[in-house]
Amino acid sequence: MNRRPLLAGALLALTLRPAAATPEDEAAALRAFTGGAALREGRVALDIPPLVENGNTVPLKVTVQSPMTAADHCTAIALFNEKNPQPQVITARFGPRAGRAELATHMRLATSQKILAVAAMSDGSFWSTSAEVIVTLAACIES
Secondary structure, three states: OOOHHHHHHHHHHHHOOOOOOOHHHHHHHHHHHHOOOOEEEOOEEEEOOOEEEEOOOEEEEEEEOOOOOOOOOEEEEEEEEOOOOOOEEEEEEOOHHHOOEEEEEEEOOOOOEEEEEEEEEOOOOEEEEEEEEEEEEOOOOOO
16 A cells, blocks of 8 residues: 555645634534523623733633532533634533632634633523734744
8 A cells, every 4th residue: 555645635634724713613613512502791701811912822711600509500611712723722611519610721822813701501501701812923823
């Protein structure tokens, strides 16, 4: 078996991969997370700088207002973006014994874009907030 055509095909597939997610990709990832349920505004706070010099490491923190009891708690927090290669950044799962629904991390931003934070609650509702971030030096650039 000749491996050259296989390697050439794999390289071509990697080269032709889009450098940024499309709005349709983000919407599909959001639908997969929520199961198509409607998003409500509120209960979620997203702390991210509105202007970052370097998109390679952008700090952020998501906090969800939840009593974190067995009857009423946040089950997951997910982050979505418009223009990075992958539309869904992270999903963190929580149980009532977590104490509080909070996620702090760093992410790469390919360019200036809107970041969406979504919280899934134990009652099946989904709450969200978003923030626009301006990036002066982009990251995640693929050529």
